[in-house]
Structures are given as C-alpha cells and as structure tokens.
Amino acid sequence: MIPTFPAIAWPALLPILMVSGLGLLLLGAGLYTDDEETLGWGALAGLIVAGIVTLVLVGGESVRTFNGTFALDGYALFFDWLFIAAGALIVLMSMGYLGETDIEVGEYYALLMFALVGMMVMAAATDLIVIFLGLEIMSISVYILVGSWRTQPRANEAALKYFLLGAFSTGFLLYGIALIWGATGSFRLDEIAARLPLADESTLLLAGIAMLIIAFGFKVAAVPFHMWTPDVYEGAPTTVTALMAVAVKSAAFAAFIRIFLWGLAPVHADWWVVLWVLAAATMTMGNLLALAQRSVKRMLAYSSVAHAGYVLVAVTSGSADGGAAALFYLLVYMFMTVGAFGVVAAIGRAGEPLENIEDYAGLATRSPLLGATMAIFMLSLMGMPPLAGFAGKFYVFSVAVQQDFIVLAVVGVLNSVVSAAYYIRLLVAMYMTPEPAEAPALGRRPYLIASIVIAAGFTVLIGVLPALGLQVARLSFLSMQ
Amino acid sequence: MSRERATNELWVPTGVGAVLDQYIGVLFTFVIGAVVVGVMVSASALLGGRRRTSVKDEVFECGNPSSGPARGRFSVQFYLVAILFIVFDVEVVFLYPWAIVFRELGVPGLVAMGMFLTILTIGLLYEWKRGTLVWE
Amino acid sequence: MGTFAFLVLAALLIGSALAVVLHPNPVKSAMALVATLFLLAIVFVLLGAHMIAVLQIIVYTGAIMVLFLFVIMLLNLGDEEVPTEWPRVVLRGLAGMAGALMALQLVRLVAGAPLGRMVDAPEGYGGALMVARSLFTDYVLPFELTGLLLLVAVIGPVVLAQRRGR
Numbered sequence: 001m002i003p004t005f006p007a008i009a010w011p012a013l014l015p016i017l018m019v020s021g022l023g024l025l026l027l028g029a030g031l032y033t034d035d036e037e038t039l040g041w042g043a044l045a046g047l048i049v050a051g052i053v054t055l056v057l058v059g060g061e062s063v064r065t066f067n068g069t070f071a072l073d074g075y076a077l078f079f080d081w082l083f084i085a086a087g088a089l090i091v092l093m094s095m096g097y098l099g100e101t102d103i104e105v106g107e108y109y110a111l112l113m114f115a116l117v118g119m120m121v122m123a124a125a126t127d128l129i130v131i132f133l134g135l136e137i138m139s140i141s142v143y144i145l146v147g148s149w150r151t152q153p154r155a156n157e158a159a160l161k162y163f164l165l166g167a168f169s170t171g172f173l174l175y176g177i178a179l180i181w182g183a184t185g186s187f188r189l190d191e192i193a194a195r196l197p198l199a200d201e202s203t204l205l206l207a208g209i210a211m212l213i214i215a216f217g218f219k220v221a222a223v224p225f226h227m228w229t230p231d232v233y234e235g236a237p238t239t240v241t242a243l244m245a246v247a248v249k250s251a252a253f254a255a256f257i258r259i260f261l262w263g264l265a266p267v268h269a270d271w272w273v274v275l276w277v278l279a280a281a282t283m284t285m286g287n288l289l290a291l292a293q294r295s296v297k298r299m300l301a302y303s304s305v306a307h308a309g310y311v312l313v314a315v316t317s318g319s320a321d322g323g324a325a326a327l328f329y330l331l332v333y334m335f336m337t338v339g340a341f342g343v344v345a346a347i348g349r350a351g352e353p354l355e356n357i358e359d360y361a362g363l364a365t366r367s368p369l370l371g372a373t374m375a376i377f378m379l380s381l382m383g384m385p386p387l388a389g390f391a392g393k394f395y396v397f398s399v400a401v402q403q404d405f406i407v408l409a410v411v412g413v414l415n416s417v418v419s420a421a422y423y424i425r426l427l428v429a430m431y432m433t434p435e436p437a438e439a440p441a442l443g444r445r446p447y448l449i450a451s452i453v454i455a456a457g458f459t460v461l462i463g464v465l466p467a468l469g470l471q472v473a474r475l476s477f478l479s480m481q
Numbered sequence: 482m483s484r485e486r487a488t489n490e491l492w493v494p495t496g497v498g499a500v501l502d503q504y505i506g507v508l509f510t511f512v513i514g515a516v517v518v519g520v521m522v523s524a525s526a527l528l529g530g531r532r533r534t535s536v537k538d539e540v541f542e543c544g545n546p547s548s549g550p551a552r553g554r555f556s557v558q559f560y561l562v563a564i565l566f567i568v569f570d571v572e573v574v575f576l577y578p579w580a581i582v583f584r585e586l587g588v589p590g591l592v593a594m595g596m597f598l599t600i601l602t603i604g605l606l607y608e609w610k611r612g613t614l615v616w617e
Numbered sequence: 618m619g620t621f622a623f624l625v626l627a628a629l630l631i632g633s634a635l636a637v638v639l640h641p642n643p644v645k646s647a648m649a650l651v652a653t654l655f656l657l658a659i660v661f662v663l664l665g666a667h668m669i670a671v672l673q674i675i676v677y678t679g680a681i682m683v684l685f686l687f688v689i690m691l692l693n694l695g696d697e698e699v700p701t702e703w704p705r706v707v708l709r710g711l712a713g714m715a716g717a718l719m720a721l722q723l724v725r726l727v728a729g730a731p732l733g734r735m736v737d738a739p740e741g742y743g744g745a746l747m748v749a750r751s752l753f754t755d756y757v758l759p760f761e762l763t764g765l766l767l768l769v770a771v772i773g774p775v776v777l778a779q780r781r782g783r
Contacts, residue, residue: 005589005754020765024603027772031610066758107776114769121762133762137769144773159777203726504662555690557778563684564774568767570680574672575760578749586753593757600764604771613775 009065012072015054015080016120022046023113030106040095040447043109044088051084062479068188069127074479078327078472079123079254082334086247087116089338092451094239097345101237103148111148115141115243119251123258128177128187131255135173135219138251139166142244146236158235165228169218176211179204189263196266209264209271213278219252220308222278223285230293233301234355238348241297242341245304246334253311253330260315261323262480268318275316276408282309283415290422297344297355299422300337303381306419307333313412314396317403324474325395331469332380332392332462339455340377343370346448360426362435367442369449371430373456378423380459383416388459391466561613572601623663630656643689647682654678665743 026043033039054077062073090112098105118138125131143166147159181187183205184195198205217225233241264271286306293299311333314326347363347370348354364371380389393416400409462469540547575597583590608614633656636649654677661670741747752760 005586005757024600027603027607031607067755070758104776107772111769111772111776114765117765129756129759130762133759133766137762137766140766140769140773144769144776147777150777207723207726555687557691557780559687560684560691561774561778563687565771567676567680567684568770571676571767574676575752575763578668578745578752581745582749582753585750590753593753593760596761597764600761600768601771604768608771608775611775611779613779617780 006067007065009063009072011057011060012063012065012070012076012124014057015050015077015084016117016124018046018050018053019084019113019120020117022050023110023117026106026113027110028106030104030110034105036098036105037095037447039105039109040091040098043091043113044095046113047084047088047091051081051088054080054084064126066130068190069125069130070121071124071126071480074476075254075258075327076120076124078331078476079250080120082250082331083116083119083123083247086243086250086334086338087112089342089451089455090239090243090247092447092454093242093338093342093345096445096447096449097237097239100349101149102151103237108145108148111141111145112243115145116247119247119254122251123254125255126189126258128180128189128259131259132173132177135252135255136170138248139170139219142240142248145240145243146232148240149237152235152237154235155237156235158232161228161235162232165218169215169225172211172218173215176208176215179208179211183208189259192263193266196264202267202270205267206270209267210274212259213271213274216252216256217278220249220256220311221305222308222312223282223305226282226286226305226308229305230289230298230301233304234295234297238297238341238345241301242338242345245300245341246337249304249308250330250334253308253315253326257315257323257326258480261318261320265318272316272318275312276405279309279312279316280408280411282306282312283412284309287415287418287422290419293422294357295355296357296360296426297341297353299357299426300340300344303419303422304337306415307337307381309415310393310396310412313400313405313408316408317399317405319399319403320474320477321399321402323477323480324470325392325399327477328466328470328473329392329396331473332388332459335455335458335462336377336380336387336389339373339452339459340381342448342452342455343374343377346370346442346445346452349443357426357429358436360429361433363430365435370442370452373452374430375427376456376459378426380463382420382423386463388462388466388469391463391469395466395470558616565608565613568604569601572598623660626656626659626663630660644686647685647689650685651678651682654682665738667743668745668748669743671745 022043025046026039029039029042057072058074058077060072062071064071064073091109094108094112098108115138118134118136118141121134121137122131123134125134143159143163146162147155149155177187180192183198183202184192186192186195196205214225218228221229233244236244260271260275283306286302286304286309290299290302290306293302307329311326311329314322314329316322344355347359360374363374376387380387383389383393385391393412397409397412400406400412576594579586579590579594583594586593630653633649633652637646637653640646640649654673658670658673658678661667661673
C-alpha cells in the first residue's frame with residue numbers, strides 16, 4: 001500500500017501560516033531589540049495584513065481540507081477575524097504597558113501570536129484531535145504569558161495556578177475525546193454527527209460529553225469550574241488578562257459551539273439540561289460574587305464569568321439562532337471587555353496596580369476621556385441600550401424564549417439587573433465621588449488610549465447597527481456545515 | 482490504514498498470546514538481569530564479612546568528608562537543560578517512524594518533515610542566541 | 618491467557634499508581650511512577666500498540682521522569698511530611714470520596730456499555746510502519762501543529778526560568 005497525502009487547500013491555512021510566520025519573525029527580532037514600540041508596530045502591521053487577507057477570503061466557498069479535519073468556512077473566518085482584532089487591540093495596549101514591566105518583549109509578542117494561532121486552529125478545526133492541539137498551543141502560550149512578569153509574586157502564583165488547573169482540565173478533554181471515539185469510532189465532527197444518535201453505546205458517549213463539558217467549562221470559566229478565574233485574572237499582567245478574558249474564552253466557545261451545535265447536535269436532548277444548569281449557575285454566581293469585589297480587576301474577572309453564562313444560554317438552546325446569537329455576543333463582548341481592561345491598565349502604574357474602586361474616584365474629572373470610555377464599557381456590559389451589550393443580550397434572551405427556555409431567559413434578565421449594581425457602583429465612583437487630594441497623576445499613554453478609544457468606537461457602532469452584526473454572525477454560523 | 486474501521490468494530494490483535502510471544506526475549510532479558518543482580522548482591526551480603534565502624538557508616542562522598550545533607554537545592558539550570566532535552570527528545574521520536582517510510586512518502590513527506598524540523602530548528606537557534614545553552 | 622495477563626497487569630498498575638499518590642516521599646513517588654508508566658507500556662503491547670509502547674518507555678520512563686526528578690530536587694521537597702492538621706485531612710478525605718464516587722460511576726458506565734464486534738486486526742496493526750504511514754499522511758496537520766507546540770514549549774522555560782544577564 002502506497003500512502004497518499006490528503007489534498008491540501010492552502011487558502012484554508014493562510015491565516016494560521018501568516019500569524020505563525022509573524023510569531024517566528026517577532027521571536028527572532030526580539031533577540032536584537034527590546035523596544036516594545038518597534039516590535040509592537042511590527043506585530044500590529046503583520047496582524048493588519050493578516051486581518052485584511054482574512055476579510056478577502058470571506059465569501060468564498062466553504063472547503064474542508066486535510067481529510068475533512070480543517071475547514072475554511074465563514075465560521076472559521078469570523079473567529080479568525082475576531083482573534084486578529086482582539087490581538088491587534090492587545091498589541092496596541094501592550095505598546096504602552098510593557099515598558100513598565102520587566103517582561104521580555106520579543107518573546108511576549110511571539111507568544112501572543114502563537115496563542116492566536118492556537119485559537120484560530122480551534123475555530124477552524126473540524127476534528128477533535130486538531131481541536132485538542134489548537135487548545136494546547138493556545139493554553140501553553142497563555143500559561144507562559146501569565147507568568148512572564150517574573151518579579152511580580154502574584155503573577156507567579158497566577159501562572160502556577162492556571163497551569164496546574166489547566167493541565168488537569170486538558171486531561172478531561174483528552175479523556176472525553178477518547179470516550180467519544182470509543183462510542184462513535186471517529187474524531188471527525190461530521191462523521192460523529194452522522195453516526196449519532198447511537199442505539200446501544202450511548203453510555204460511553206454520555207461520559208465523553210460530560211468530560212468535554214468539564215474541559216470547556218474550565219476554559220470559558222463557567223461555574224463551578226471558575227475557581228481559578230479571579231486569582232489568575234488579577235495576577236496576570238493586565239494585557240494578558242484582557243487576552244484571557246476575550247480571546248481565550250472566545251476560542252474555547254468557538255470549539256465548544258462547533259462540537260456541540262454540529263457534531264453533537266443530534267443528541268441535543270442528552271446534553272441541554274447540563275448546559276442549562278451550568279448557564280444559570282454561571283450567570284448567578286458570577287454576578288453575585290462580582291458584587292462583593294473591591295478590586296475592579298477582580299470585579300471584571302467575575303463579570304467575565306457571568307458573561308460566559310449569557311453565551312451558554314445561547315448554546316443551550318441548540319438552534320442555529322442560538323449559535324448566531326452566541327457568535328454575535330462574543331464579538332460584542334470582545335470589544336467592551338478589551339476596552340474595560342485597557343482602562344484598568346491605563347489607571348495602574350509600574351509597581352502600583354491601583355485597581356481598587358477607590359482609585360477610580362473622580363476619574364471623570366481627572367481624565368474625562370478615560371471616564372467616558374469606561375462609562376461606555378460599563379453601561380454596555382450592563383446591557384444598556386443603545387450600546388452593543390444590549391443588542392447582544394437581547395438576541396441571546398430572545399432566542400432562549402423562542403426555544404422555550406423561558407425560565408433560563410428570566411434568570412438571565414434578573415442577573416442583568418443584579419449586575420447593574422456593581423457596574424453602576426463604578427460609575428458612581430468615577431463621576432460622583434470627589435477626586436482624592438493626593439491622587440496620583442495619570443501617565444501619558446497614547447497607545448493605550450488609542451486601543452481604548454477604538455474598542456469604545458466599536459462598542460457604540462455595533463450597538464447602533466446590531467442587525468448588520470447579527471446578520472454576519474448568522475451567515476458565519478450557517479456556513480459551518 | 483488498509484481499510485476503515487466501522488463504528489462498532491474493535492480491532493483486536495490476532496491472538497494475544499502470539500503478541501506476548503514476540504516479547505519473550507525482552508522478558509528473558511529482564512529475568513537474567515534480575516537474577517544476575519540478585520545473585521551478586523545476596524552473595525556479597527552472605528559471603529562478605531561485615532564490620533560496622535563510625536567511619537564506615539558515614540555518607541560516601543568519594544573519600545572526602547561529607548559536606549552537608551544530600552538533598553541540597555539544585556540550580557534551575559538543570560531544569561532548563563532537562564526540559565530542553567525532553568522537547569528535542571520528542572522531536573527525535575517523530576524521526577524514527579519517518580525514517581522507515583520516507584522513501585514511499587516521497588517529496589511531500591520530505592516537505593512535511595522539513596517544515597517540522599525547521600520550526601524546531603528555529604527554536605534551537607533561538608536558544609543558542611539567547612545563551613540558554615551556555616552553562617553559567 | 619490475554620485476560621489473565623491483563624488482570625495481573627491491571628492489579629500491579631493500580632497498586633503502583635496508588636503508591637505514586639500516597640507515598641510521602643516524593644522521590645519514591647516518582648519511582649513508583651516509573652513502574653506505573655512501564656506497566657502501562659505493557660498494556661499498550663497487549664492492545665497491539667507496539668509503537669506507542671516503545672515510545673512510552675523512551676519518552677516517559679526515560680526523559681520525562683528525569684525532569685520529574687530534577688524538579689523534585691529543585692524544589693527540595695525531600696523532608697516534606699504528609700500534612701496532618703485537620704482541615705487538610707478533611708479536605709483530602711472529601712476529595713478521595715469524590716474521586717471514588719466518580720470512579721464508581723465511570724466503571725458502571727463503561728462496564729455497562731456493550732462491546733463492539735471483535736474483529737481481527739490487519740497484519741502489522743499498531744506497528745511502526747502502520748503508525749508512520751498514517752501519521753505522515755492522514756495526520757500530517759496534527760504533526761505540524763505538534764512542531765509549533767514544541768516550539769512554544771522551548772520558549773516557555775527560557776522566558777520563565779532563564780537567568781537574565783542582559
């Protein structure tokens with residue numbers, strides 16, 4: 001038997017090849033310069049080119065390559081673009097942030113690019129093994145990034161905690177993949193979907209599904225697998241926190257949604273109850289715990305837990321509308337959360353994180369721009385019309401109602417009300433509390449401000465034109481199969 | 482693979498007994514190793530005289546007086562070297578199976594392995610340039 | 618013969634795995650792990666996965682165990698005692714119970730699953746040639762991605778642990 005190579009559709013690989021090449025270049029360039037602006041501009045230029053190429057690929061025919069294990073479809077391109085945009089905003093943030101840390105600049109940008117490659121692989125993979133490898137490339141890069149500020153004890157603690165728990169959850173993922181293979185005889189999502197529902201071997205399948213839910217629940221920080229979130233988000237350098245909160249979470253959801261709403265869609269009846277409970281618990285616990293936080297960074301960490309719950313509501317419904325709503329929500333969530341962490345980074349200073357709510361007192365008078373943008377992000381996260389967050393929640397909850405998950409929708413709406421309390425508390429601190437007399441001056445940080453303003457701009461823009469965004473999300477989701 | 486595995490099929494190696502028979506040589510090697518070591522140790526314990534003195538009970542450190550507990554802390558450099566060894570060990574592991582099929586794989590196989598090795602060689606060059614391979 | 622060999626192996630395997638977790642001395646724990654990994658390689662042989670069995674011994678029992686020992690020595694855990702203060706003991710008990718419950722459920726699930734049809738594997742199944750053929754053709758994408766993963770693994774220790782002289 002002569003082995004034959006699978007036909008390769010190179011355009012499908014173009015986004016990951018470009019970003020990995022960029023990562024290698026930055027790794028090499030980092031040996032010769034330590035300047036975060038030079039390297040940052042390089043990274044930014046590369047990401048913009050990759051983003052344009054990704055946009056050019058949109059609208060082409062959906063193809064699957066490597067024996068149907070890797071896809072070029074609207075779904076992959078949607079997430080590719082989301083990750084590239086998040087990556088570009090974070091690079092911009094880092095250009096004003098790394099100088100105050102002792103992080104190795106070249107390695108930092110290179111690992112950031114490799115993390116993005118892992119995420120893009122997760123979004124494009126239609127095979128459990130390839131998804132696993134993407135997840136590992138992403139996770140290991142992020143473990144290292146979390147610990148890259150070596151002189152900060154809390155960053156060391158965060159890296160160790162994230163690594164140990166993350167490795168444990170990877171074990172669950174592998175075990176789940178093995179059990180699903182045992183039940184269906186395939187790693188490929190289309191074959192798995194074709195062989196389901198099984199007549200007799202569903203016990204193996206159910207155990208496998210449970211393992212996958214645990215593993216992805218950990219990566220998206222869903223309750224009860226969220227224990228690591230506040231400590232890791234708080235300890236990591238703020239730019240890396242932003243990466244974890246938006247990109248890592250979206251990548252996990254990208255694979256999660258592809259597996260559950262395609263490969264495992266025929267057995268929706270078997271898994272929706274688990275996700276229902278997970279979604280309700282995640283929203284409720286995330287918001288209640290966020291109420292109790294004094295540190296804004298920790299509060300945003302719990303808020304990101306709660307938002308994972310909102311996306312889970314959309315996934316629970318199991319319908320194409322649910323998938324579209326989840327994709328739209330992730331896009332919206334990306335801009336507002338990157339922006340919010342950008343403001344956290346802008347307030348803090350080297351050696352002095354200044355993350356407590358008191359440090360935000362009178363921010364609106366100290367820096368009207370930071371105050372106003374933070375207000376936009378908080379109101380959007382809360383779900384206030386006409387900002388993007390409102391449209392996101394609206395679509396998620398209306399899908400839940402359409403699919404007869406009315407109780408879940410009610411839980412979600414009540415949670416949004418609860419969440420208003422802590423978002424507004426920050427607004428009150430910024431706008432209605434007098435500035436302390438000895439408030440430390442805010443540094444001038446043009447790059448940070450630029451990324452915050454761009455994020456705020458998109459938050460408003462998507463809020464004004466939600467139908468367009470939803471249409472993009474819907475077409476992307478439908479192109480998956 | 483010559484044929485696809487169907488959903489409910491379990492592929493079982495033909496005759497588990499036959500499979501184990503292939504490893505009978507390995508088993509013999511183990512047994513011989515265990516017997517040789519066992520005989521040598523027990524023979525020296527049984528036949529050799531033994532006189533305990535305080536000097537003999539000391540920790541053996543090549544004849545020098547011992548200089549502290551054996552469980553000292555190691556430099557982190559050992560760890561760096563060890564983990565790099567593992568990474569490149571895993572790389573080499575992929576070369577074994579490649580070496581037996583590279584003729585039939587032809588040019589695409591060469592390209593596939595070439596890309597893999599290029600990525601890792603960049604890693605090696607990076608370490609070299611970064612000074613990780615220099616023992617301080 | 619096969620079943621008997623498997624049962625003996627399984628008993629030894631579980632015993633050595635328990636020793637890894639329960640032994641108070643980390644170095645001896647690591648040695649028990651060597652035994653566990655070695656026994657696992659024999660299980661792979663029984664399954665006909667000869668290539669994996671050999672790699673298991675080369676990579677895990679060889680390279681990775683060396684790293685484990687370095688880490689143990691690095692952390693200087695030699696005289697660490699098993700904690701005896703009550704919250705830890707209670708937590709350990711609870712964790713043990715939760716683990717046992719999960720193991721019980723898994724055994725129940727997997728044992729209850731009906732077996733597939735047993736079919737003789739084709740000639741050479743699990744051997745180096747067959748693994749190589751499918752690894753470099755059907756699974757060439759995962760293979761290349763592994764290369765990237767290893768590169769990240771090379772950068773990691775340099776970023777996190779190398780002394781900085783610059």
